[in-house]
Amino acid sequence: MEQVEKAISAAVYAEGDAGLDLGASLIAAAPWSAAGREILRRGEELVRRAWERGWQPADVVRLVRRDLDDRHVRLTTDLIAAENRRYARTAPRWEAQLRELEAARPWWHDDERYADALAARERTDRFSLATAHLELFRLLVRLPAIEPVGPPPGESPHVRPHAATPDEPRMLSRIRALLAKAEATDFPDEAEALTAKAQELMARHSIDAALLAAQGHTGDVPTACRIGVDAPYETAKAILLDAVAGANRCRAVWNSGFNFSTVVGFEPDLESVELLYTSLLVQGTAAMTRAEAAQRAGGRKRTKAFRQAFLTAYASRLGQRLSDATGHVTQETDGSLLPVLAARDLAVEDRTERMFPATTSTRVRGVSDHAGWEHGTAAADRASMGPRPGVTR
Structure with a gap:
């Protein structure tokens, strides 16, 4: 969606905070259902890129909680849950993190209705939600590569799993x-x-x-x-x-x-x-x-x-x-x-x-x-x- 793309370019990739208001205004003025669907799609891409750079769900949420606020944490778990739909199976530690974060599966039933459901959950206006998403995107896009501690979801592990003892x-x-x-x-x-x-x-x-x-x-x-x-x-x-x-x-x-x-x-x-x-x-x-x-x-x-x-x-x-x-x-x-x-x-x-x-x-x-x-x-x-x-x- 062109308006969301322009908003992300203005707010996420530009230096400073001047583009945040412009980007949020563009998203808030767009057809809301379509904007919500596109935000989910772009968010999933950024989360997937974080996995490829060695990050895991708990790592990302921990950093978001430190640098942003509770609303951003909730938005992050939404994006993680949306991205997790791509994978038939994930590693046990990964699954445990998703369960703890309550991000194993989306809480909404239809991506077309996500924007309205999100506004109802957060009890705020479109501009504020758009601003929060763009702030989150800016953090995600700047995550550096770190040492991986396991394969990203969707890839076969390079080592054999631990064999449990009977008890x-x-x-x-x-x-x-x-x-x-x-x-x-x-x-x-x-x-x-x-x-x-x-x-x-x-x-x-x-x-x-x-x-x-x-x-x-x-x-x-x-x-x-x-x-x-x-x-x-x-x-x-x-x-x-x-x-x-x-x-x-x-x-x-x-x-x-x-x-x-x-x-x-x-x-x-x-x-x-x-x-x-x-x-x-x-x-x-x-x-x-x-x-x-x-x-x-x-x-x-x-x-x-x-x-x-x-x-x-x-x-x-x-x-x-x-x-x-x-x-x-x-x-x-x-x-x-x-x-x-x-x-x-x-x-x-x-x-x-x-x-x-x-x-x-x-x-x-x-x-x-x-x-x-x-x-x-x-x-x-x-x-x-x-x-x-x-x-x-």
């Missing part, structure tokens, strides 16, 4: 249930016990997968996933994720510009990292809130410096404890399994180096709140992740 679904359900209870309790000792038990199950799960691969029953190779590392205090969160990844025989590479870390490892270990990082972050945030309340009750006002120090200490101390626990259980492992684990570590390292041949180190900014550091360290000690005696890895 894997039940094992993961038990791990999720334990971590959910640890997040919900207000008693630190109970949270520690629940989380430690979950770590035991993760260790056993990882060993089962390694043994199965060593026996030649699977074609397991390292893969990767991306995990959001959102502001505020993203440096501390990235440190925590790196600690969790290292303890589970994975590598994490943080992209501070786009608020995510890419975690490289074998599929069972990636699942453990996702579950454990999310749970520890929830537990750490809850512990920080309780610590702040205690500080205020004592008449001491705490600020951003307290929270920054708390989470940095929490992540740093957990990293030490996780590293110690991993070293301990590795020493107790049956000697015949050590070459298998070493080979898997080497494979993860090699995959990481090939994906990120030029990484850089960043210096963590100093913290200035001693009380925050002490409380964060204590919270990390209570969230101990070391497996109990008798668990091998």
